[in-house]
Amino acid sequence: MSELASQREIDRSQMQISEEVAIQISGMNKWFGQFHVLRDINLTVYRGERIVICGPSGSGKSTLIRCINRLEEHQKGRIVVDGTELSNDLKNIDKIRSEVGMVFQHFNLFPHLTILENCTLAPIWVRKTPKKEAEEIAMHYLNKVKIPEQAHKYPGQLSGGQQQRVAIARSLCMKPRIMLFDEPTSALDPEMIKEVLDTMIELAEEGMTMLCVTHEMGFARQVANRVIFMDQGQIVEQNEPEEFFLNPQSDRTKLFLSQIL
Numbered sequence: 001m002s003e004l005a006s007q008r009e010i011d012r013s014q015m016q017i018s019e020e021v022a023i024q025i026s027g028m029n030k031w032f033g034q035f036h037v038l039r040d041i042n043l044t045v046y047r048g049e050r051i052v053i054c055g056p057s058g059s060g061k062s063t064l065i066r067c068i069n070r071l072e073e074h075q076k077g078r079i080v081v082d083g084t085e086l087s088n089d090l091k092n093i094d095k096i097r098s099e100v101g102m103v104f105q106h107f108n109l110f111p112h113l114t115i116l117e118n119c120t121l122a123p124i125w126v127r128k129t130p131k132k133e134a135e136e137i138a139m140h141y142l143n144k145v146k147i148p149e150q151a152h153k154y155p156g157q158l159s160g161g162q163q164q165r166v167a168i169a170r171s172l173c174m175k176p177r178i179m180l181f182d183e184p185t186s187a188l189d190p191e192m193i194k195e196v197l198d199t200m201i202e203l204a205e206e207g208m209t210m211l212c213v214t215h216e217m218g219f220a221r222q223v224a225n226r227v228i229f230m231d232q233g234q235i236v237e238q239n240e241p242e243e244f245f246l247n248p249q250s251d252r253t254k255l256f257l258s259q260i261l
């Protein structure tokens with residue numbers, strides 16, 4: 001697929017990274033029962049960064065990004081998102097969730113709601129946006145992901161690639177400042193991967209702060225300013241893409257790259 005994504009010209013120089021910290025994770029650990037799934041995670045994400053997280057299956061990638069919007073709870077260390085610390089304070093959790101959008105491998109659309117309704121549900125019920133305004137915003141983002149004509153259909157009537165673009169549009173309707181992607185293309189047929197990656201590339205070009213768990217190394221090369229490699233619950237290595245791919249440092253990274261490239 002790397003050739004597919006690279007057909008799209010992007011201007012990396014346009015992609016500004018600010019000095020403002022978007023996410024600060026320090027000394028973070030998480031256990032599932034006895035199982036120590038995340039170990040001493042330290043990660044600072046600056047606004048405008050586009051980070052790709054890769055690593056073997058089971059290395060803790062999903063758990064890490066799920067901790068950032070509290071879909072999973074960490075037990076030790078700190079996670080601060082946009083200046084708000086994640087704790088048991090429900091107000092903080094709500095605030096962070098309203099600023100962080102998430103897109104999953106399986107699109108998680110509501111099957112009994114139309115595409116438009118999927119996109120307006122949270123704005124209307126969580127944000128208290130008036131219905132008409134929420135619909136206008138939804139149509140704006142459905143246009144952006146290039147499927148406005150699907151607004152009145154149900155998810156089951158759309159292709160996987162279209163459903164994933166709806167999932168992205170639905171997230172954007174909440175006007176997030178940070179987007180988390182967890183293997184957004186790995187459930188898609190090859191011909192649909194490009195349309196989803198192109199949508200993500202556009203978001204990146206617009207300056208969205210993004211953390212993407214993906215094995216699309218073409219996307220990583222083209223869009224990421226930083227690639228993070230995880231193994232066994234740890235961040236083993238991180239670097240800018242060129243260095244990461246050409247000059248991996250640890251044996252674990254070398255082994256992983258030799259298996260996927």
Ligand code: ADP
Nearest residue numbers: 032035037055056057058059060061062063064
């Ligand atoms: P990755 O996304 O890198 O494949 P995950 O974060 O999904 O890895 O999982 C990391 C490890 O944690 C795996 O060994 C997985 O089996 C385990 N795990 C994930 N979710 C749970 C859970 N809810 N309860 C117990 N173990 C879990």
Ligand code: MG
Nearest residue numbers: 061062063182
């Ligand atoms: Mg995962």
